Amino acid sequence: xxxxxxxxxxxxxxxxxxxxxxxxxxxxxxxxxxxxxxxxxxxxxxxxxxxxxxxxxxxxxxxxxxxxxxxxxxxxxxxxxxxxxxxxxxxxxxxxxxxxxxxxxxxxxxxxxxxxxxxxxxxxxxxxxxxxxxxxxxxxxxxxxxxxxxxxxxxxxxxxxxxxxxxxxxxxxxxxxxxxxxxxxxxxxxxxxxxxxxxxxxxxxxxxxxxxxxxxxxxxxxxxxxxxxxxxxxxxxxxxxxxxxxxxxxxxxxxxxxxxxxxxxxxxxxxxxxxxxxxxxxxxxxxxxxxxxxxxxxxxxxxxxxxxxxxxxxxxxxxxxxxxxxxxxxxxxxxxxxxxxxxxxxxxxxxxxxxxxxxxxxxxxxxxxxxxxxxxxxxxxx
Amino acid sequence: xxxxxxxxxxxxxxxxxxxxxxxxxxxxxxxxxxxxxxxxxxxxxxxxxxxxxxxxxxxxxxxxxxxxxxxxxxxxxxxxxxxxxxxxxxxxxxxxxxxxxxxxxxxxxxxxxxxxxxxxxxxxxxxxxxxxxxxxxxxxxxxxxxxxxxxxxxxxxxxxxxxxxxxxxxxxxxxxxxxxxxxxxxxxxxxxxxxxxxxxxxxxxxxxxxxxxxxxxxxxxxxxxxxxxxxxxxxxxxxxxxxxxxxxxxxxxxxxxxxxxxxxxxxxxxxxxxxxxxxxxxxxxxxxxxxxxxxxxxxxxxxxxxxxxxxx
Numbered sequence: 001x002x003x004x005x006x007x008x009x010x011x012x013x014x015x016x017x018x019x020x021x022x023x024x025x026x027x028x029x030x031x032x033x034x035x036x037x038x039x040x041x042x043x044x045x046x047x048x049x050x051x052x053x054x055x056x057x058x059x060x061x062x063x064x065x066x067x068x069x070x071x072x073x074x075x076x077x078x079x080x081x082x083x084x085x086x087x088x089x090x091x092x093x094x095x096x097x098x099x100x101x102x103x104x105x106x107x108x109x110x111x112x113x114x115x116x117x118x119x120x121x122x123x124x125x126x127x128x129x130x131x132x133x134x135x136x137x138x139x140x141x142x143x144x145x146x147x148x149x150x151x152x153x154x155x156x157x158x159x160x161x162x163x164x165x166x167x168x169x170x171x172x173x174x175x176x177x178x179x180x181x182x183x184x185x186x187x188x189x190x191x192x193x194x195x196x197x198x199x200x201x202x203x204x205x206x207x208x209x210x211x212x213x214x215x216x217x218x219x220x221x222x223x224x225x226x227x228x229x230x231x232x233x234x235x236x237x238x239x240x241x242x243x244x245x246x247x248x249x250x251x252x253x254x255x256x257x258x259x260x261x262x263x264x265x266x267x268x269x270x271x272x273x274x275x276x277x278x279x280x281x282x283x284x285x286x287x288x289x290x291x292x293x294x295x296x297x298x299x300x301x302x303x304x305x306x307x308x309x310x311x312x313x314x315x316x317x318x319x320x321x322x323x324x325x326x327x328x329x330x331x332x333x334x335x336x337x338x339x340x341x342x343x344x345x346x347x348x349x350x351x352x353x354x355x356x357x358x359x360x361x362x363x364x365x366x367x368x369x370x371x372x373x374x375x376x377x378x379x380x381x382x
Numbered sequence: 383x384x385x386x387x388x389x390x391x392x393x394x395x396x397x398x399x400x401x402x403x404x405x406x407x408x409x410x411x412x413x414x415x416x417x418x419x420x421x422x423x424x425x426x427x428x429x430x431x432x433x434x435x436x437x438x439x440x441x442x443x444x445x446x447x448x449x450x451x452x453x454x455x456x457x458x459x460x461x462x463x464x465x466x467x468x469x470x471x472x473x474x475x476x477x478x479x480x481x482x483x484x485x486x487x488x489x490x491x492x493x494x495x496x497x498x499x500x501x502x503x504x505x506x507x508x509x510x511x512x513x514x515x516x517x518x519x520x521x522x523x524x525x526x527x528x529x530x531x532x533x534x535x536x537x538x539x540x541x542x543x544x545x546x547x548x549x550x551x552x553x554x555x556x557x558x559x560x561x562x563x564x565x566x567x568x569x570x571x572x573x574x575x576x577x578x579x580x581x582x583x584x585x586x587x588x589x590x591x592x593x594x595x596x597x598x599x600x601x602x603x604x605x606x607x608x609x610x611x612x613x614x615x616x617x618x619x620x621x622x623x624x625x626x627x628x629x630x631x632x633x634x635x636x637x638x639x640x641x642x643x644x645x646x647x648x649x650x651x652x653x654x655x656x657x658x659x660x661x662x663x664x665x666x667x668x669x670x671x672x673x674x675x676x677x678x679x680x681x682x683x684x685x686x687x688x689x690x691x692x693x694x
Contacts, residue, residue, distance in 0.1 A: 093472050095420075141669075149673040152681075154472055155620055156672060158420065158613055159665035165610070170658035293483075299476045336491040341484025345477050349459070352474075353467040 022362060023306065026354035033354075034347035038339065047335050055332050056325030056340070066324060068201055068212045073320035074313075075212075075281075076101075076274045076291075078219040080298025081305060081312035082226050083270035087153075088307050089230055090263040091243035096142060096157025097267070098295025099164030100135040101274035106168050107134025108279055109176060109188055109286040112195040120194030127195055127280055132272035138164060139268025146264075147257040153264070161295075172288050187287035197281040213281035215273065219316075222270065223309040229266070230309075239263045271295065300348045306355070319344065389524030391645035392638065396525065397599050398611075399637030400536040401426075401591045405615035406622070406629045407543055408587030413624060414547065415580025416560035416573070417464050418471040418686040421478030423612025425453045425585050426592035431486040433593020434500045434603035435493040442507045446532070446593045453589015454582050456482070461581040465574050468688035479612075483605075490603060500596075500603040507531055507598060530598045543626045556580055560682035563689040573689050588612065614640075617668040624682060636664040 039049035060070050080097050087094035094100075111123075111130035118126055142156035176188040197213040206212070230236040238259045241249035246256055278291045301319060305311025322344055326337040405422050412419040432452035437445025460478050463469040487497040494500040507530060515526035547553040558566035559576040567573055595611070596603045614636050622629030643657035 095472065095476070145669070145673045151669070151673040154418075154420070155616075156669050159617060159669045159672075162610055162613060162665040163662045166658040166661045170656050173658075174656065293480075296476055296480060299473060300480060303470075303473050336488045336497060338484040338488040338491070338497065342481055342488060345481030345484070348477050348480075349463055349469065349474065352469045353463065356467050356469065 018362070022358040023355065026358045027351055030350035030354040031347060033350045034343060037346045037350075038343040041339055041342065042335060045335055045339070047333050052329060052333060052335060052339075055328040056322065059328030060321040060324040064204070065201075065206045065210050068204070068206050068210045070317060070320040070324050071216050072210060072212045072277065072281075073323045074316040075216045075219050075277045076294045077297055077301045077316035077319055078313055079222060079270050079273040080294050081301030081316055082222055082298075082309065083267045083274070083295075084298045084302035085305075085307040085309070085312060086226060086230070086239075086270065087264055087267040088302065089243045090239040090260055091246060092146070092260060092264060093154050094139070094157060094264065094267045094271075095154055095299065096139060096160050096295070097271040097274065097298050098293070099157065099161035100138045100268050100271035101295055102161075102164045102168050102290075102292075103138040104131035104135035104272040105275035105279050105286055105290060106171055107131060107137075108276065109191070112191040112280065113176070113189060116192045116195065123192070123195050124197060124280070128273075128276065131276055131279075132269050135272030135274075136265050136268040139264055139271065143261045143264035143268075147261055165292075168286075168290075169288060172286060176286065178285075187285050189285065191280065191284050193284075195280060196284055197276065199281070211277065211282040213277060215277045215281055218273070220313065222273070223313050226270075227309040235259065235262060274298070300344065304348055304351055387645055389518075389522050391641045392522070392525035393527075393529065394645050395634075395638035395641035396533050397530060397637075398640040399634050400530070400533050401595050401599075401611055402615045402618050402637050402640075403536050403630055403633035404539065404591040404594070405588045405612060406619040406633055407539060407626065408584035408591075409616060409619045410543070410624055410626065410629060411556070411587075412580045412584035413619070413685050414560045414682050415556045415577045416563060416682060416684045416687065416689065417461070417577050417581050418475065419457075419460065419581065419584050420472060420475035420613075420616060421457070421460050421482075422584065422588045422615055423608055423610065424475075424479035424482030425457055425588035426595070426608050426612045427479075427482040427486050428456045429453045429589030429592025430596040430607060431489045431493070431603050432589070434504055434596040435489070436593070437505050437597045438493075438500065442505050442597050445505075445597050446590055449593020449596075450586045450590035453592065454586040456485075456589070457581050457585020458578075460585075461578045464688070465577045465581070471686050486603075487605060490605070494603070498605040502602040504597065504601050504603075506601055510534075530594075532594055532598060537630075540626045540630055547626070552576075552579075557682075559689075560684055563684050563687075567689075577689075588615075591615075611640075614664045617664050620681075621668050621671050623680060635667075639663045 035049075035053065042049040042052050060066055080101065083097045083100075084094055108127045108131035111127045115123060115126050138160060142151070142153045142160060145151040145156055146153045172186055172188060178187055178189050180189065197215055199208070199211070199213050200216070201210040201212040202208060230240060238249065238254045241252065241254055242256050242259050250256055274294050275290070279286060283290075297319065301312055301315045304315035304318070305313070322340045326340055329335050329337050329340065405426060408425075409419050409422050429449035429452060433445045433449030435445075436448030440448075456478070460474050463474040463477075464471050490500065491497045509528040510531050512526040512529060512534070516523045518526065547557060555566065555571045556576050556579065558569075558571060559573045560580075563573045592608065595607060600607055615633070618632035618636050619629055621632040639660060643660045
């Protein structure tokens with residue numbers, strides 16, 4: 001089209017820059033808005049918002065062990081954010097990360113307890129594989145149902161979450177119940193020490209209360225892997241094509257069903273890592289008070305990070321800061337720590353809204369520019 | 383003895399039915415207007431804490447109404463995000479659920495001095511006996527005596543719902559916004575306010591149901607007391623194919639399923655089944671239904687889709 005040709009030289013590189021700049025601006029604006037809303041709540045509670053925010057930041061960054069704690073908090077969130085994002089890129093919503101990692105913890109616990117005859121160097125990988133397999137199995141059911149019967153994955157994964165919670169509750173109370181009677185907690189036996197994920201906190205000279213393990217670098221590697229998969233492989237390309245326009249992808253020869261099943265299983269595999277730091281990096285047993293909500297938090301992390309691996313890592317660290325900040329708030333103020341959960345929610349919604357506003361503004365500008373170019377150069381139009 | 387238990391189980395099941403049906407009807411209005419609402423659980427959670435506070439301060443009737451009102455107010459976040467700002471309905475719903483947990487703890491700390499629960503034994507409505515039914519033999523009468531007056535009201539909610547959806551201008555327009563917003567707008571129907579209204583009704587009903595749970599069943603606010611009932615209500619909505627009568631049947635089924643492990647755990651056959659497996663029933667049934675193994679379910683055609691509108 002003539003309009004594109006005449007407009008191109010002037011804006012050869014700028015749209016991309018404009019896009020990134022707009023996104024950063026949107027994020028900063030949204031963060032300020034969320035900070036303001038949080039500030040109003042804090043003032044209503046009779047505290048000073050600036051002091052509260054400074055406390056959060058201080059608790060998260062003052063000492064090396066605080067930073068390590070933030071990284072520990074971020075570890076499961078990176079995995080669950082990636083799991084959500086991979087599926088979303090293929091146009092699917094995996095709200096089932098929650099149930100998938102819970103089942104993964106169950107299969108991992110079974111491996112840790114019953115494969116204890118394996119040497120340590122093999123047991124840890126075996127536990128990881130068991131967790132991934134459990135989660136993939138849980139993801140496979142909605143994936144296959146979607147492709148074969150058209151059952152919407154949002155509905156089926158919500159239901160699979162409910163089933164997973166009851167399944168694990170049953171397993172902890174029955175076949176896996178702790179044999180020792182010294183424990184009043186409802187939980188499995190302690191895993192053998194060689195089933196635990198090696199810590200990287202101790203070699204770094206940090207206190208053992210920080211459960212920073214090898215899973216954190218693995219999470220960062222997973223970001224790289226997902227980036228490479230999405231942007232440098234054939235399947236990744238197909239997945240993004242299906243996600244942005246399934247009609248044209250199909251016309252381009254992509255088998256949508258096959259691509260969707262594969263990517264949903266990859267999503268499930270990533271979900272299999274979500275519960276591991278809690279299970280074999282921290283507790284060393286599966287109790288009925290295991291950490292819940294990490295899968296839903298992954299949805300927040302993914303959208304905060306624009307479903308891009310780098311954005312997800314940063315968002316997970318940001319949420320990790322807020323989680324760490326809860327301790328600071330509890331110790332130095334009278335404020336209920338839940339104010340930070342509310343703040344997270346406001347932040348996520350305002351970020352998503354801000355991206356939408358930027359998208360609309362850019363679209364309006366482009367429309368106006370195109371109209372202007374067309375009006376200015378009617379002669380070139382044939 | 384088992385028969386008396388059966389009466390008690392049905393009585394409790396009817397109370398759970400009330401929660402599920404009211405919440406699912408709320409979801410029905412929201413989704414028939416085109417807004418998917420997986421935040422029902424969160425709206426219900428806000429209803430539990432606000433309802434408990436309301437009944438402590440002003441009595442149970444006010445508590446139920448305050449629960450409904452706070453659910454409505456909180457649901458406006460979902461409406462603003464999805465209708466006005468075109469945020470993905472699922473993302474917004476997830477955020478509603480995330481924030482509700484934090485908000486409930488925050489409010490509980492504010493109202494009751496502790497984040498996780500109120501004092502037990504908060505005021506509740508007087509109970510009623512259903513004439514004739516309460517004299518049923520074999521212990522079944524227990525199912526219909528000492529009943530919360532909200533339970534029969536919940537049953538009759540199907541009538542106004544059907545009337546509104548099928549016989550009023552508002553209902554027809556609401557459904558057109560959920561089925562084909564472009565066509566609706568062409569005919570001069572403004573889609574956005576209808577969708578706001580649909581979400582508002584879902585917020586009010588889910589908040590009311592949460593308040594009912596806190597006031598009329600548990601007689602306290604306790605963190606986590608909704609136990610995923612919002613998602614089971616969603617299941618009943620889907621299983622009921624987004625129609626009031628079928629949703630009622632689904633809610634009844636799932637409500638009884640909730641009560642069985644609590645009241646009939648010693649009965650024959652049931653004692654052989656682990657409680658956790660009975661809890662899975664609603665979810666498994668819904669997966670089977672949505673996969674099309676029993677009939678077909680049809681969500682509203684435009685549900686989940688943003689409508690850009692002609693004003694832009």
